[in-house]
Amino acid sequence: MSRRIVIQPVTRIEGHAKISIQLDDAGQVQSARFHVTEFRGFEKLCEGRPFQEMPGLMSRVCGICPVSHVLASSKAGDMLLGVEIPAAAEKQRRLVNYAQVLQSHALSFFHLSSPDLLLGMDSPPEKRNIFGLLDRDPDFLRRGIRLRQFGQRVIELVGGKKIHPGWSGPGGVHRQFTTAQRDEVLQWIPEAVGSLSMALDRLKGLLDSFHTEVEHMGNFPSLFLATVNLDGGLEYYDGLIRIVDAAGNTIADSLDPKRYHTYLAEASESDSFVKTPFYQPFGYPQGHYRVGPLARLNVAKFAGTARADRELREFKQRGEGGVCQSFHYHLARLIEMLHCTERIEELMADADLFSEHIQAKASLNRREGIGSCEAPRGTLFHHYWVDANGLMTRANLLIATGQNNHAMNQSVDQTAKHFLKFGSDGAALDQGFLNRLEAAIRCYDPCLSCSTHALGQMPLEVELLAPGGAVLQRMTREP
Amino acid sequence: MRTLVIAIGNPLRRDDGVAHHVLIPPGADRRSVLQLTPEIAEEIAGFDSVVFLDGDVTAKEVRIESVDSLPSASTLTHVARPAEIVALARALFGFTGRACTCRIPVSDLSEGEGLSPRTETFARQASRAVAGLRP
Numbered sequence: 001m002s003r004r005i006v007i008q009p010v011t012r013i014e015g016h017a018k019i020s021i022q023l024d025d026a027g028q029v030q031s032a033r034f035h036v037t038e039f040r041g042f043e044k045l046c047e048g049r050p051f052q053e054m055p056g057l058m059s060r061v062c063g064i065c066p067v068s069h070v071l072a073s074s075k076a077g078d079m080l081l082g083v084e085i086p087a088a089a090e091k092q093r094r095l096v097n098y099a100q101v102l103q104s105h106a107l108s109f110f111h112l113s114s115p116d117l118l119l120g121m122d123s124p125p126e127k128r129n130i131f132g133l134l135d136r137d138p139d140f141l142r143r144g145i146r147l148r149q150f151g152q153r154v155i156e157l158v159g160g161k162k163i164h165p166g167w168s169g170p171g172g173v174h175r176q177f178t179t180a181q182r183d184e185v186l187q188w189i190p191e192a193v194g195s196l197s198m199a200l201d202r203l204k205g206l207l208d209s210f211h212t213e214v215e216h217m218g219n220f221p222s223l224f225l226a227t228v229n230l231d232g233g234l235e236y237y238d239g240l241i242r243i244v245d246a247a248g249n250t251i252a253d254s255l256d257p258k259r260y261h262t263y264l265a266e267a268s269e270s271d272s273f274v275k276t277p278f279y280q281p282f283g284y285p286q287g288h289y290r291v292g293p294l295a296r297l298n299v300a301k302f303a304g305t306a307r308a309d310r311e312l313r314e315f316k317q318r319g320e321g322g323v324c325q326s327f328h329y330h331l332a333r334l335i336e337m338l339h340c341t342e343r344i345e346e347l348m349a350d351a352d353l354f355s356e357h358i359q360a361k362a363s364l365n366r367r368e369g370i371g372s373c374e375a376p377r378g379t380l381f382h383h384y385w386v387d388a389n390g391l392m393t394r395a396n397l398l399i400a401t402g403q404n405n406h407a408m409n410q411s412v413d414q415t416a417k418h419f420l421k422f423g424s425d426g427a428a429l430d431q432g433f434l435n436r437l438e439a440a441i442r443c444y445d446p447c448l449s450c451s452t453h454a455l456g457q458m459p460l461e462v463e464l465l466a467p468g469g470a471v472l473q474r475m476t477r478e479p
Numbered sequence: 480m481r482t483l484v485i486a487i488g489n490p491l492r493r494d495d496g497v498a499h500h501v502l503i504p505p506g507a508d509r510r511s512v513l514q515l516t517p518e519i520a521e522e523i524a525g526f527d528s529v530v531f532l533d534g535d536v537t538a539k540e541v542r543i544e545s546v547d548s549l550p551s552a553s554t555l556t557h558v559a560r561p562a563e564i565v566a567l568a569r570a571l572f573g574f575t576g577r578a579c580t581c582r583i584p585v586s587d588l589s590e591g592e593g594l595s596p597r598t599e600t601f602a603r604q605a606s607r608a609v610a611g612l613r614p
Contacts, residue, residue: 111517130517131563134570142571149518163513 019437021416027426032416034408034441043395051080051369051386052170058382058397059164062447064107066164067100067155068375071237072382075371077170079258080386082365088355089172094237095347096158096165097373098340101236102192103151104376105293105333108445109199110144113330116439117206121213122432140202143195147337150188154344157181172359182348189345193307196338200311203331210327216418217440218326218411221246223279223289225403226299227257227374234300234308234339236374242299243279243289248321252279257372260381260398269405276405277398288406291378292444293332298322305346308339326411329443364390375400377445401446411440482507483526484609487533489513494585494598498532501583502606515559517567524572530609531561531578534585534598541604543612546578579612581605 024030042061046054055073059066071093078085115128118136133141152162158177159165167175207214228242229235241255255263266275267284279287289295297316303309315335318328347353364386372381378400385394419436420427484503490496503509507530510522515531523529531546546565561580568574583605587595594602 107517131566134566138571141567145517145520145567145571148516149521152516152518 019412019441021420021427023427027422029413029417029420029427032409032413032437034405034412043397046392046395049392051077051364051384051390051392054382054384054392054395055169056164056166059166061397064447065100065104065375065377067096067159068373068380069382070159070165070168071097071373072371072375072380073384074168074170075238075373076369076382076384077371078360079369079371080364080366080384080390081170081360081362083171083360083362085172085360086355086357087352088177089168089358089360090237091347091350091353092158092173092175092177092358093168095177095344095353096155096168097236098343098347099151099154099158101151101374101376102337102340102344103148103155104445105337106144106148106151108376108442109330109333109337110141110147112445113439113442114140114144116435116442117203117210117330121210121435121439125431125435128435140199143191143198147192147195150192153188154185157184171361174358176356176358177353179354182354185344186348189341192341193338196334196341197307200331200334200338203334207331212418213436213439214325214327217415217436218407218443219324220407220410220414221324222407222410223251223282223287224295224298224322225279225289225291225379226296227372227379228300229304232301233304234296234302234312234336236340238373241379244299244322246322246324248298248319252281257379257381258370260370260372261383264398266398266402275402277403278406285406289403290326290407291400291403292329292376293336294323294326294329295378296374297332297335303335303339305339305342307342308335311335311338326407326440326443329445333445364388377401377447378403399447401444404444404446408441408444408446411443412437415440480528481526482612483523483529484509485515485519485529485531486511487513487515487531490592491590492588493591493593494587494595495534496592497534497583497585497594497598497602497605500594500599500602501532501581501609504610504612515561515564517559517564519559520564520567520574521572523564523568523576523578524574526574526576528577528612529565529568529574529579530612531564531580532605532609533561533580533582535582536585536588538582538584540584541601541608542582543608544580544582546580581609 019032019034021032022030046057049057054077055070058073059069061069111130115130115132119128119132130141155165156162159167160175167173223243223245225241225243227235227239229239241257242250243252245251263280264277265280266277268275278284279289297312303312312335315331368385370383372379380400381398383396384392387393415437419433421430421433422428484507486498486509488495488498490499499511546562565578583601585598
C-alpha cells in the first residue's frame with residue numbers, strides 16, 4: 001500500500017511551508033514535494049498607489065531582505081522617470097546591497113544553519129540551535145552575531161534604519177554619506193575579515209564529515225542564473241544576466257534584465273502558492289534554474305576582490321564545470337560575505353560616495369519600469385506598469401525563492417529517497433530524517449514571505465498519507 | 480545605573496505597537512524594534528538592566544516578570560524571544576544585569592495606527608509600572 005508523509009511547517013526558514021512524501025505500494029519513496037502554503041498578494045495591494053511609494057511599500061514584503069526590494073523598486077522607478085542616477089546614489093545603493101547580503105547571509109549561516117553543521121544532523125532538536133552552540137563554540141556564535149550587526153549597522157548608517165530603510169527612491173537617494181560614517185564602517189572591517197576567514201576554515205574542515213549530505217541532499221544538474229558585470233565578474237547591483245549549465249557551459253549571456261519577460265516565464269503548481277520561473281527556450285521543467293550564492297559563484301568568472309577570488313578558485317574545483325551540490329550554498333554564502341566585506345572597504349575609499357549630488361530630478365517619462373538586483377537569495381525583478389498620472393496599474397515580482405522552487409523540490413525528493421529509514425512496519429520518521437529534509441531546504445535560505453508573499457512563522461509538521469489521502473502518521477515540531 | 484527599555488512591536492498593526500506608546504523612566508535609553516534579533520544581545524551588554532516591553536494577546540493585565548532562564552526547546556527562527564536574547568547577552572557579551580519583561584494586554588491587531596481604548600489604558604498602566612521599577 002502506498003503512503004504519503006507530510007512535513008509541515010518547515011522550521012528555521014522564513015515563511016510557511018510543508019513537505020509531503022508519497023510512498024509507493026512497495027513502501028519506497030515515490031516522490032517528495034515542498035509546498036508553500038501561505039499567500040499574501042503584495043502585487044495586488046500596490047495597485048492604485050503612486051509609483052514613488054513603491055520602494056517603501058514593497059520593502060514591507062520582508063524584514064530580512066527589505067533592502068533588495070527597496071533597490072529593485074527604486075531601479076524600476078528610475079526607469080519610469082527615464083533618468084540615470086548620480087554616481088553617489090548608485091554607490092550608496094551598492095554599499096547597502098553589500099551590507100544586506102552580508103547581514104542576511106550571517107543570519108542564514110551562523111544562526112540558522114550552523115547548528116546543523118557544528119552539532120550534527122542527528123543531535124537532539126532541542127539542542128540543535130544557536131543556544132546549543134553556546135556550549136560548543138561561543139566564540140563562533142559571537143562572531144556570527146557581530147557579523148550580522150556589522151551589516152545591519154552599515155544599512156542603518158546609510159539608510160537611516162536597519163530594517164525597511166526608506167532612503168532610496170526613484171531618481172536616487174535622500175541622504176548624503178559622510179566621512180564620519182565612513183570611519184565607523186572601516187572600524188568593523190578587520191574583525192569581519194577575521195571572522196569570515198575563521199568561518200571558512202571551519203566549514204571547509206567540516207565538509208568531509210558531511211560527505212553523504214553533500215552528495216544526496218540536493219546534488220543534481222540544473223541551469224544557474226545570475227547577474228554579472230560587463231567583464232563577467234560577480235555583480236549584485238547592476239549588470240547583465242548570464243545562464244550556465246551544470247557543466248559550466250554558457251547557455252545565454254549578456255541578457256538584459258529589463259527584458260527578463262522575453263526569456264523567463266512562470267509556471268504554477270497546484271500544490272504551492274510559489275510560482276516557478278523557468279528559462280523559456282528550454283520549456284518547463286527542463287528550463288528550471290537555481291539562483292543565489294551557489295548560482296552566482298557558478299556563473300561569475302571571477303569575484304574581483306583578492307580574498308574572495310582565492311576562495312572562488314578553490315570553490316570552483318568542487319565541481320566539474322559547475323558545482324551542483326546545493327549543500328555548497330553554505331560555502332558560497334561565506335565566500336560572498338567575504339567578497340561583500342572587501343567591496344565595502346573598497347567603497348569607503350571612493351570619493352564619489354560622499355558627493356552631495358544624490359538625486360536625479362524628473363517627472364514620469366515611461367509607463368513601464370523594470371528594476372533588478374541580486375538579493376541575498378538570488379536575482380530579484382520588480383516590474384511595474386503605471387497610468388498617465390503615475391499610479392500603479394499592475395506589478396509583477398520575480399523573487400529568488402520562487403526561482404529556486406523547483407530545485408528545492410528536487411532536493412527534498414532526493415533527500416527523502418536517500419535518507420528515509422525503514423523499520424519492520426515500513427517507513428519510519430525520526431528526527432534525523434526530518435532535520436535532513438529541513439536542512440535540504442535551508443540550503444537555499446528560502447524566504448517564503450517574499451515569494452508568496454505570506455504572513456506567519458514556521459513550525460514543522462510531517463504527515464504520512466495513504467494512497468487515498470488518509471493521514472497515517474503526523475509529526476509536529478513547534479518553532 | 481543605566482537602563483535600556485526595548486519596545487517591541489509593529490506600530491502599523493494598532494495594538495501590536497503598544498510598547499512604543501509606553502513612557503520610559505527619565506535617564507533610561509529606549510530602543511524601538513519590530514522584533515527581536517540576535518545582535519540586540521550585544522547592545523544589552525552595555526546596560527545594567529533591560530526591560531522588554533511587548534503586547535500580549537494572552538495577557539489579562541500589565542505584568543512585569545523577571546527574565547531568568549532560557550525556555551527549553553528554543554530554536555530561534557527569524558524571530559527571537561527576550562529570554563533568548565538575554566541568554567545570548569549573558570553568555571557571549573558579559574551582561575550581568577537584571578532583565579525583565581513588561582507584557583501589556585492587547586486585542587486589536589488589525590492594520591492601522593493608534594491603540595484601541597482598552598489598550599490605551601493598559602499603556603498608561605505600563606508606563607507607571609515601568610517607572611516604578613527599582614534598580
